[in-house]
Each structure stands twice: as C-alpha cells, then as structure tokens.
Amino acid sequence: MPFEITKQYIEDIQQLIAEKNDDSLHVLLEEVHYADVAEIIEELYVQEAIYLIKLLDSDITSDVITELDEDTREKVLKGLSSKEIAEEIDELDTDDAADIIAELSEEQKEEVIAHIEDEEHAKEIVELLRYDENTAGGLMAKELVKVNENWNVLTCVKEMRAQAEEVTRVHSIYVVDDADKLKGRLSLKDLLTTSTKTAIKDVFIKKVDSVNVNDKAEDVARIMQKYDLEAIPVIDEIGRLVGRITIDDIVDVIKEEAEKDYQMAAGISQDVEADDTIWELTKARLPWLILALFGGFVSVSVLGGFGDAMKHFPELFFFTPLIAAMAGNVGVQSSAIVVQGLANDSLRGSLWNRLIKEVSLSLLNGFILAVLLMSAGMFFLGFEFKVGLTVAISLVSVIIIASIIGTFVPIILDKRNIDPALATGPFITTSNDILGILIYFLIAKLILGF
Template identity: 90%
Template sequence: MPFEITQQYIEDIQQLIANNNNDGLHTLLEEVHYADVAEIIEELYIEEAIYLIKLLDSDITSDVITELDEDTREKVLKGLSSKEIAEEIDELDTDDAADIIAELPEDQKEEVISHIEDLEHAKEIVELLKYDENTAGGLMAKELVKVNENWNVLTCVKEMRAQAEEVTRVHSIYVVDEHDKLKGRLSLKDLLTTSTKTAIKDVFIKKVDSVNVNDKGEEVARIMQKYDLEAIPVVDEIGRLVGRITIDDIVDVIKEEAEKDYQMAAGISQDVEADDTIWELTKARLPWLVLALFGGFISVSVLGGFDDAMGNFPELFFFTPLIAAMAGNVGVQSSAIIVQGLANDSLRGSLWKRLLKEVLLSLFNGFVLAILLMSAGMYFLGFDFKVGLTVAISLISVIIIASLIGTFVPIILDKRNIDPALATGPFITTSNDIFGILIYFLIAKMILGF
C-alpha cells in the first residue's frame, strides 16, 4: 500500500510542531520515505517546514530538499544558515549538491561551499557549477566506479570496494587508461568468473556509449532512451571520463522538456505554474494572445476583401468558421506528429516521400469530409450544387495546404535550431485560419464568379 498523506495526518504534525514535541515528530516520521516527507513539507507553512528540516537528520532532509518544489525549496533555504545548508550538501551526490547551490544567491554560494567539510566533495561541486545546467556536464555526477585497464582482477576488486563506499548506486564499472581516458566497461559476471591474476584489458567490453560534457540534455535523453541505459558515462573534449548521468536525472529532463513543449503548444512563451503571480502569467500568455489578435485582424481584412460575396452568396459565410477551424485542426494534428517524430529522432527518410504521403492522406481525409459536408449542406440546408461544390473543393484544398504547413514548418524550425514545439500551438492555428479563409473565398470566386 502506498503511503497516504491525509489532512488529519498534516494536522497531527502541525500540532506536534506547535507543542515542540520533537520525540513525537521523530516517531511519526521515522518510517516515512523522504519523497513523502517532501510532500508533507509542501503542505506545511514555511516556518513549520523549516522547523522540520532543522529537526530531522541531514541524511534524510538532504534528499527531502532535492524533492521539494523549486519555490518551496527557495523559501526553505532562506530559512537556513549557510552552515546548515552545507551540512545538507555534504550528504548529497555532487549533481544534486551542485543543483541546490546553483539556486542560491551569488553572495551565498561561496560561503556555503566554504562550510562543506569534505574538501574533495566541495572541489567536485565547484567543477560541476562551471557547466551549463542544460548540458551533460551540468547533469552528471562525479560519483562512479572506474578501474584501470592495466590492473588485474584482484587489484580491481580491492579498488572497487574502496570507490563503492562513495557511490549510492553502482550501475556500471568503467575502464580507463593511465590518462583517465574512457576505454570501455566491465561486466560484473566476467569479473566474478575470471582468474584474479587476469588483466582487466583482457576481459573488459570495449563498446560503451558515452556523451560529451557539452552535449545538450535532450540529446543525452534521446541516447539513453534509444539504448535503454540506466546510466551513461560523460567524457570531456579529449575523451577523459569525468562523470556519469543516471536515469533519474534524465527523467527530470524529459519531464521538463515535455512541460515546456506542452506550454509552448498551448501558447505560453515561458515556464510558468498555476500558482505564479498574475504578472508572470500575463508575460507568458500575452505575446501569443497578441499574435492571435493580429491573426484575427488579418482574417477580418481577408473577409473584407470579399464583401461582394456577402450580397450574392450569403450562405458562404455560414461555412467560414468551419473552414477556418478545419484548417487549424489539421495543421495542429500534422505538426504534433512531426514534432513528436523530431523529439524521438524517428523522423527519417526523404522529405519528398513525406510530402507525397501527406498529400495522399490529406486527399483521402478531405474527400471523405467534403462529401459529408456537401451532402449536409445540400440536403439539410437546401444550398444549390455550385455552393456545395465550392465548399467541398475548398475544404479539400484547405486540408491539403494546412497539413503541408503543419508538416514542414516544424521541420524548418528544427533545421534552424528553433524549438519545433513552437509550431504546434497558436502559430499554426492562426496561420492556417488565415490561409483557410483566403483559399476558401478564392475558390468560391472562381466557381461562383462574384
């Protein structure tokens, strides 16, 4: 049964805090997982959260702090002294420690680092802080197990035991040369079944996937997803092993990227959350709303250019919202599939083949929808054949154009190193609305002759 946090449970903790009943708090939280403790802290007032952080042991609260929402963590860290933060940092792996220190004000970073007792740990954290947080260097941890290719199995096992004390979880054993250049990986099975006098260079596996410190986090995620890796080594510009990235860090990258793409597709220009200030939410939403307003103004201008049709064929205007909506919907569908393919690196093959495929797909879908729409217009609304034919041909044409725009705009953006998720939101919807209305009335003008 998963641990359940009820309102009564939160109230019990708040009451214990109010009474300074530290023994009761220890008893109540003794068997609770740190992720659940973090969830509990999110439900408390900030003063209560800080009280709890200071009360519990650092080997627990250090992990709790990494699980907190960024805003909550910022408030908690403000309530701790630099020495208290350093005590939490001492218990964390280097990647998590660097992430927390990076969030601190500039004037506090050096002070916290100076209070870290483990000087080697502090040195490694400082090294990680030099990398961009969205690169492999910013994601990696320094803790790993590595062995020299010139050792024998007996020496290797002794060294591994010493190194493993500093590593929370051993995913892989990496093999390096005398210059720390990554040569391969070592199978635990081979290590256990080989003579203790055997040289490591005779048994290690030379094929090993790795990433460079400057590789983007999204590229690291793609490689780990493709090859089903739990961890991946990180090398510097000359091939030296400098760290490793584990699957938990990549899950965070994938989650953040998905949230960013979802917000961009919804027409939100920056990372925001529901409880952000009105000003922050306005800054994120307003630019796209301005774009939509501008697009709507263009659509109205296009309609104004066909005012002759209003007097001669007023029934055409019944279908204007439908044509615009279909153009937007088809464009978003096409762009969403392409963006997904680009994200998964599954978009391969000739662009001309993709063009032909989209045209054929659009013709089929457009033909079916046009027949349904033409039939409904003629038999239920009493429109004449020419009007029905105009709407049908327009719908097919609009669907083809919208699908092509939705297909190629993300590809073009990607080639120009612009996030293709930009194409799945108001950008595609607005542009296809305009093109849809323009195509509709141009075709109507050719067929009906107004």
C-alpha cells in the first residue's frame, strides 16, 4: 500500500515545474498524502520545492511543511514571505504551529505572528512558545474539548460541537470548574445516554491522569506508555487545564530518546543525520575524536613508561591492542545494559547486589576468554608460559575492572542528574583503554619482574 516515489516520478514533477504546468501538477498531486508530498519535496531543488509549496493549497502544504526535515524546512521557509508562512500556520494545530515558529529568527517570528489571521490561534501559539520544547508544555496542543462541570448535558453537547470542529481527533472530553481547573473526564457514551437536563457534575468520571506543564517530555512519554493512554491533559501550576498531549507526539519523543542514547554510545553528539553537511557532521564527531586522541596520548605515555620491558619481553607489546580492545568492549557492553535499564526504569535491587553480579559475570566471561587466550597464545603463537599467564591474568583483571566502571559510572551520573548515556561510547572505551594497559603492565611487572 505505501506510495512508491520513483526517479521517473520526480523527474516528471520537475519537468512540469519547469514548464509551469500548474494544472497538471494539481492533478498529479491532488490525491497524494501530505507525508508523500513531503518526501517528494525532499527530492527537489529548493526553488522547485518553494514553487510547489506556493502552488498547492495551504491545508495540504501546512502539513507538508511540518513533515519536512528541519534543514529542508529552513530552506523552504526562507523562500516564503512572512505572510505566506502565516497562512500555513493558520491551518496547523497550535503545537505544530509553535514548533515551526520556534525555528524562525526572532524578527521573523514577530512578523509571522502578526500576520496570523485568527487572533485566538495566534495567542495560543504565543503561549506555547513560552515552554521549553523538552517539557509537557512544549509538546502539548491547545486544541481540546472541555466542558464546565456546572453545565447540563444539553449545553455541553452544543459547546462540544463547536469545539470539536477545531480538534482533529477527539480522544477525551475534559471537565473543568469555573476557574478552569481540571476536575475529570466525560465518557462520550455516558453523555449520549443521559437525559439532556442532567448536570455534568453528576455524570463525569472524577479520575483522570494528567501531567504538569513543566514535567519533562520523557516522563510524559513514560506515563503515557505505562498507562496505555492515547491522550493526556496538561495542567499548570495551579491545576488549570492548559492543553493536551496525544500519543503521536510521544512516539517522536520515545524514538528520539532511544536514538540519542545510541548516538552518544557511538560518539556522536545527538541530532545529526547522514545527510547533514560535512561541517555539521564534523561538529558532532570531532570533539569525541579529540577526546579519544588525548586518551590515546595517555596510553602512549603509559607504554613509554614501561619501555624498558621491551628488551626482555617484546611480546608484551604485541598484546596491548588486544587488552585495550577487550577492556573497551566489555565496558561498552556493561554501560549499554545499564543505560537502557535506566532509560526504561527497569533497574531494580541494591548497588551491592549489582556489584556482586557484575563481578561474577566478569569472572565467568573473563575465565573463558583467558583459557582461550592462553591456549591460542601458547600453541599457535608460541609464547612462553609465563607471558601467556601474564596476559591471561591481565585479561581477567581488565575485564572485571572495565565492567565495574561500565556499570557504575552511568549509575553515578544518573544519581547526580547527569545523562548516563554520556558515560558510554568513546568516554568509556578511552578510559578503559588506558586503565587496561596500565593494569596489564603492572601485572606483567609483578609476574615477570622487569
């Protein structure tokens, strides 16, 4: 069923744009979903994209603009006047509208807002712009259906009809008091099966989940997922109903959360994509590489410090990359498991039990790996027993230490309210590299006595 965008199709559209054949473009794109139009636009040159956006109806293009990649959107919006942007904004729900306006320059923001026709809409958007994008306030939309507890069913149904026109999907009907404070919710079924004179007060459900406007986006995501909610009302500091968040907005938060952890672990500052510019990619990648480089210097110094051992035991130096790599791998494994556990709120039990478990696990894995290493090292590579033993003991020690660091650094960061994902990737690999090499040579010195 998905719509296939072929190269031919794009070329046809480009041809029609070049010919300014507006009628054919209208016919061709009439039935196409806005998400597909957005994909088409991503394939066009900026001038062609702007031409299409100006040509098509703003009830389509407003959604198209919302779907575009941030970079493409920026370029397209630069080709539109503030008035044209305002026309698109007029068609959007407040949350999407605020997201787009937030990306504009300060100056253009004001111009666009001044051009929005519906004053109420403009006011609501301005209100939403106040909130941090990573909070419930930054996620919520103002569009919702609410009724006063003091109304009767008849008034309620009438008012609801008017409100529902603005709301694409009615998930819930919220009940407020005269001060606009959230009191509960109303079931559509109850509303339709009750006499029209009944007071809302007597039929509404008093239990309703809600979040505070300042709650973190990821906490909202967690609550909506846990309780399987398709929408949740948002209240302000004194309990007034100020908006609602729907599950589709949360899907993006969940995805971004998971992707952010992955990117951190891979040593990329978040929010970078394969199609970003070289400059943006460098900004995201180089800092971590510089960190790793300086870590590398430390390992060079450590090795230099044990340089004398080279005369008698040159084989020791052949094993350093192996020891460093194993330390890095074990550290990344341990930290990834803990970071995901923290993200899913599924870490249970005491730190002490976790320590015992991590050490047992490392002993088991380390022992198996050490046996493999000693057999292979002595039989295939022909190293003497003492050297093999040194490397094997070092391997086990390094694995234990790397797994303890990988496990507890994220936990400690999390306790101090620092993103635990910071402790994954290059950070953990580099510090485990250094520590691994240091431990390795200390053990070697102890056993081989150079």
